[in-house]
Amino acid sequence: MTTLDWSALTRSQMKRDLYARETYFREGLGDAEEILAAGLPAALRDSALLMLKPDGLAAGRLAPVLDYLDEHGFTVTAAREFRLQPFHWRELWRYQLTSATLDRLAVNELLLGAGPALFLLLRSAPGHQLPGTVRLSTLKGSATLEAQRPGTLRALLGQPNRVLSYVHVADEPADLLRELGLLFDADARRALLTGLAGGALTAEAKDTLDRARERFAAPTRSLTRANALDRVSRAVENAAPGPAAEAARRRLERMARGERVEWRPFLADLAAAGAHPDRWDLAVLGTYVIEYDEPGHPKVLTNPDPQTWASAPEQRETA
Structure with a gap:
């Protein structure tokens, strides 16, 4: 599939095994190899992905999210507004749905289709020990209110419950590639990767972001x-x-x-x-x-400890 070392993509052996068989990931990786070429390893190291979900936009959380990203050394390099379809969310959380109730699926399909989402590709400032995806995932914080730590993004945003979590991020470089393949067709995916390669917003992407800032400057819906x-x-x-x-x-x-x-x-x-x-x-x-999860049904995938990225990877075969 590629000569890129899997240790640059994930520190989870199970994720490697699952994604290697998945077309979403392979399509995202294939386009990234073509668009980013020799710059792919550095781009994957320095990049991150954040999505303002429909509830996050409706709650007027775009401005504080952008401020938080800026304060922590992330620059927006590509932006696209889009509509989540039911299959998007089911496939995005494919390896978590073993713990979700059918009622939660029904609520999420209502919620995620109720308005637009905003997809952002980001460039992390240099000098950090962790890849951009891993660093942002750590900064994001838990969706569970009781587990949120001060200073994390979700704690700052003040989400009202576990489902209304406002934002989603890719947890590792492999997830960024997979989600590009899942959420967008080839033309849109390549346009986003071109923005990432250029390191700055195109005029079209800047217009998208500016319009979103204006449209969602304040809450448009009550979520109480x-x-x-x-x-x-x-x-x-x-x-x-x-x-x-x-x-x-x-x-x-x-x-x-x-x-x-x-x-x-x-x-x-x-x-x-x-x-x-x-x-x-x-x-x-x-x-x-609703009851969120089925008891006794753990997630298939859990995130590896971020500190596994701070040390040399175990010796692995190239893909």
Whole structure:
């Protein structure tokens, strides 16, 4: 496939084994080899990827994210707005979905399709011990509120729950390549890599970023539980009376008491009652009331310790 040493891509043997068989990764790598040529190893070392998810843009978090990146030595070299499709998110988190409930899948599909996402390729300032992807992944912090440390990006952004995490980053260089292959067609992928090779925003990418700064300078949606619950409840009150509407109302009463509910049956009640809440409100409400993960089903892949990148890699075969 390539003469590039896998130790420049990942410190996870399992990730290496899985990605080597995957077309998303191979397409991303193939285009990167062609566009970046001899500069590929250095580019992979110095680059990072960050995506403002639809909830992050709607919450008005673009400006603080860009400020945080600048303060930590990251420069935006390419930017593209796009729409996440259901298969994008399922494939992006393919190796984590073993621990996700079907209700979480349903909520994420509502949420990630509710608005645009903003994809940024970044160049890390020189002189750091860790690759740009690994450094940014460490700075990002945990999606779990209780595990967030002061000074991390997610702690700064003040996300309301684990699903409304606002941002996504590639954890290692291999993930950056895979996500380029997954999220974009060949023309878009090559344009992004060309921006990365040039080290500065093109006029088109600068316009994309400037328009996003203006459009999402302030929150465009409320992501609070109370507001979402109120608006979804009003949609149910305006629906045709009947068993489905009554069942939906009972589930909403449980949500108001802070109880978790089965989400897909609730969606079925809404549909049967002819209730049509705003998609954003419905998606946001779901993030507060679903069970996130199936107990006893761990992720297939977990991130290697960042310190494995600070030391010489184990001897490995080239790919």
